[in-house]
Structures are given as structure tokens and as C-alpha cells.
Amino acid sequence: MFYEDVRVGQSLALGEAAFSREAILAFGRQFDPRIVAQAAEGRAPLAASGLHVAAAGMRQLVDARSSLRATMAERGETLPQLGVSPGFKGMRWPYPVYEGDIVSYSMETVSKRETSKPKWGLIANSFRGVNQRQEEVLVFSSVVLIARRAENM
């Protein structure tokens, strides 16, 4: 998707991620030793690391974007250059994610503006994850550079 194709207020469903006990523990073994300690104490259900919940959302975003790009390629359209994300703001985890939970991710565009570089525009997104009980488990805002169509240059 190019800058010109993005509409403010547009919401995109990104897909779901299931949090098994094994997946929560695997993330814990690599990055959050507190989870390993909780498992050793016999804590059940285990809660996922907040960062795991966010990274699993990134995976959904990348997959959704890949299938969008595949569709564009099939139609013979030019593919926009991918921009690297500079970071995020305001991450909150209102409810924990427990083993067995399924999180659905979505992203809404809240604003867009052109930059001083004719090749790139700036898009602000609000990112959200809800569990199978419709409880909000993740929210954050991100700003990404997105390629503009070549006819603007």
C-alpha cells in the first residue's frame, strides 16, 4: 500500500495469534527469566510477557502486509519500498494474556502527512490487541514512513 492509498480512520484487521504455554515459556527462556521462575514454582495459568504480546502483533502485521503485496504483485502493480519503523509510543497492557488465550490484532490509521522528502509520507497508526473475551490486552501508537507513488516526484 502506498501513502496515497491510506485513509485516516481506516481500520485493518491483522489476524490472530494463539498463546500456548509452550510459546509463552519459549519467549520466557530467551528474554524473560521471570516466566521461567513462575513455571518452576508451578504457577498456572502462565501470563505472557507484554513484549511477547506486542511482537506477536508485529508478526501479524508483517504477514498481512506480505499478502497485500503478493496481491499487488499478481496484478502487476509496482510494490512500494518498505520503510523501517523508528519505534512506538504509549504501550499499555490493560489485561494480561494467559496461556490458551487468542489475541486478535488490528491497526487504525489516525493521521497522515507528507514529509520534506517527496518519496516518503508519514502515517500514524493506533495498534490494538483484544482477547477472545473482547478484553483489550495491548494498545500502542506507531509512526511509520511509507513510500509515495512515483507520479508525485
Place this chain on the structure above:
Amino acid sequence: MPDPLYFEDFPLGAVIEYGGVDVSADEIVAFARDFDPQPFHTDEKAARAATGGLIASGWHTSALLLRMNCEAFMKRAAILEEAGVEEVRWERPVRPGDRLHVRRHTLAKRPCEDRLSDGEVEFLYEVVNQDGVVAMTQRSWLLLKHRPQPFGN
């Protein structure tokens, strides 16, 4: 088990350094396959053209910061809640062979409005590489318990 770390154990303005992790190409690719499968994170050849070689997913750098924080202090801090992340900035790419450590600043402290026993501490974490370059910054709050007062005070 060492004593827990309480609200009082993080003096305002303190700057301390800790951690030290080596980042390998295999780890960069393995993380990205799970959470951020974009070519500049998973494919050395594609990355050469796009980003001058393989770069780690920003989420991977965030996860390494979490691990270094857990090992250095979060595992034994009297944390009631990870109250959220205000801002993360992925400033410079992390590449295979980099060695990262953390420089932590205690930015702000405030008592909890509804519970006298707790307080919030805001930290700024800088993830620094072997050349002293800041690859990432994170500002976030932890809700911590106050050190219990002995009776008679």
C-alpha cells in the same frame, strides 16, 4: 535469594550500566522468523541491498533489553505492575557481531495516589553497542512497593 529492590532503592538521577549480550546473525534471523519476517532481518543477500547487511528487528533489540533488565534488577524488584512504555526509539541498526549493554537513568519518581505503600519510577534505558553508539532508547514506568517500615516508627 537477595533482598528485594524497593522504590527507595532507585535514587532519582542515578545512572548505572549493566548487561552485555552478543548478537549473532543466527539469533537475528531466528527472532525475525518468529516475529518480524522482513527480508532485511531474515535474508543476508536481500539485506545487503536494502540496509547494507542483516539488521536485527527493533522488537528483538527490545527483547534483549528486557532480558538484561530482568537479569540486572527486574527479577528481584518488588514490582507490582509494569505500568507501560511511554516511548521506544530504534535509533541505529543492530548488526551481527554487536555487543549490547544498558545505561539506565532514573528519570522521575512519584508516589502512588491511591496507595501509600506504592510508588512509580520512570526509567530511561539506553541500549549501547561496543562503539558507544546508542542503538535504542526506552522510557517506561514501573510500579514498585515501598520498603516496609519496621514497627515503632
